[in-house]
Amino acid sequence: MTSMLNRRRTRRGTRQARRQLQTAEDDGILGEERREEPEPINLNLYDNEGISGCIDLTNEDDDQDEVVDLTVNSSVNDSPVVVLESQGQGSTSRRRRRRRPRLRYTLNTLNARNTEVLSSDDEIEELPSVSFHIPESDPERFGMGDAESITSPKRSAVSCPICMDNEMQIKASGRQLQSTVCGHIFCNVCIRCSIQTSKKCPTCRKKLNNRSVHPIFI
Amino acid sequence: MANIAVARIKREFKEVVKSEEVKSFEISVELTNDTYTELKGEIAGPPDTPYEGGKYQLEIKIPETYPFNPPKVRFITKIWHPNISSVTGAICLDILKDQWAAAMTLRTVLISLQALLGAAEPDDPQDAVVAKQYKENRAMFEKTARHWAYAYAGASNRDPDLIEKLKQAVSMGFEENRARTALSTCNWDVERAAEQLLS
Numbered sequence: 300m301t302s303m304l305n306r307r308r309t310r311r312g313t314r315q316a317r318r319q320l321q322t323a324e325d326d327g328i329l330g331e332e333r334r335e336e337p338e339p340i341n342l343n344l345y346d347n348e349g350i351s352g353c354i355d356l357t358n359e360d361d362d363q364d365e366v367v368d369l370t371v372n373s374s375v376n377d378s379p380v381v382v383l384e385s386q387g388q389g390s391t392s393r394r395r396r397r398r399r400p401r402l403r404y405t406l407n408t409l410n411a412r413n414t415e416v417l418s419s420d421d422e423i424e425e426l427p428s429v430s431f432h433i434p435e436s437d438p439e440r441f442g443m444g445d446a447e448s449i450t451s452p453k454r455s456a457v458s459c460p461i462c463m464d465n466e467m468q469i470k471a472s473g474r475q476l477q478s479t480v481c482g483h484i485f486c487n488v489c490i491r492c493s494i495q496t497s498k499k500c501p502t503c504r505k506k507l508n509n510r511s512v513h514p515i516f517i
Numbered sequence: 518m519a520n521i522a523v524a525r526i527k528r529e530f531k532e533v534v535k536s537e538e539v540k541s542f543e544i545s546v547e548l549t550n551d552t553y554t555e556l557k558g559e560i561a562g563p564p565d566t567p568y569e570g571g572k573y574q575l576e577i578k579i580p581e582t583y584p585f586n587p588p589k590v591r592f593i594t595k596i597w598h599p600n601i602s603s604v605t606g607a608i609c610l611d612i613l614k615d616q617w618a619a620a621m622t623l624r625t626v627l628i629s630l631q632a633l634l635g636a637a638e639p640d641d642p643q644d645a646v647v648a649k650q651y652k653e654n655r656a657m658f659e660k661t662a663r664h665w666a667y668a669y670a671g672a673s674n675r676d677p678d679l680i681e682k683l684k685q686a687v688s689m690g691f692e693e694n695r696a697r698t699a700l701s702t703c704n705w706d707v708e709r710a711a712e713q714l715l716s
Contacts, residue, residue, distance in 0.1 A: 460620040463528045496585040501619035
């Protein structure tokens with residue numbers, strides 16, 4: 300569930316990122332502008348300031364590796380938009396695929412940080428809150444369920460039908476529970492004695508040898 | 518006796534005492550010595566059989582190797598049954614021989630014996646004479662078995678005809694139990710029984 304949600308979120312993020320990139324490509328503008336002026340319409344207006352703004356954007360996200368990668372590339376060409384376009388033709392498709400998630404991430408985190416930008420995209424604002432709720436509640440619920448099933452009273456009903464000791468007594472005396480290939484459970488001492496004397500399962504009389512028995516962990 | 522055998526019998530004893538069959542007076546077990554090597558069992562004759570109303574006592578001897586080998590069980594109470602010796606009380610039952618399994622208990626043995634009383638196997642007999650009668654003259658077999666249940670197991674169903682014949686034999690000077698066995702073997706023909714007793 301969570302992973303699906305995340306994926307959906309990131310996919311939406313990509314779409315938005317692509318959209319933003321495209322506008323940036325067309326106009327040679329970067330996100331820095333937006334932080335100052337949240338509305339996308341303004342982007343077109345601040346053409347000249349946008350170029351300088353791109354450097355600021357990358358500087359802010361220095362703590363995030365993904366962004367640093369982008370900026371390193373972009374610094375060469377002086378614009379992050381050109382980075383994607385100017386990469387080697389042979390490896391373009393592959394690199395793009397690899398880069399895209401990074402871009403998405405950068406933009407998403409950026410948006411999450413700056414509420415002004417967030418307001419420009421409603422979807423992104425909603426989705427993270429959902430994705431946070433599920434991972435917190437789910438493991439707890441499952442954890443509770445497991446605990447209940449483990450401590451069910453049926454567990455103590457397992458016993459060796461030969462010595463009639465129950466599971467606790469068997470383990471306390473250093474023995475272990477073993478199952479035959481026919482699925483019948485005994486303590487290791489009794490089933491060994493039994494196979495030595497009769498070579499048959501003490502419960503169903505199926506023919507057994509020493510290798511027809513294995514430990515079982517209930 | 519080996520530790521495992523004693524521990525098992527102690528636990529089985531509790532199991533039998535708590536069992537439903539004991540509550541309904543179908544089976545019971547009691548100790549006859551302190552070492553748990555010998556016990557006395559009792560089973561009720563199952564309903565709708567010639568043994569109905571009878572109580573059958575059993576001698577149970579626990580071997581050293583129990584429960585990996587079966588207990589030695591024998592009828593103390595005399596019984597007329599194809600798979601039980603009318604003389605010694607020895608039992609022919611597979612689970613007390615090669616078909617024994619270590620997961621079986623005193624309770625399951627007693628219940629199996631009770632089932633044996635209701636389902637004889639004349640083709641795998643312990644007592645050949647009884648088995649022959651069972652196969653050739655079923656009505657006579659049931660009459661005889663019922664009489665034995667009355668005479669030895671305390672059942673209330675008495676057959677005046679057979680009792681009269683027994684009295685005749687006893688009046689000839691034969692001991693009652695010997696006379697009863699001879700009469701039973703000879704399909705309650707007093708003359709033939711007398712000949713057999715004299716030979």
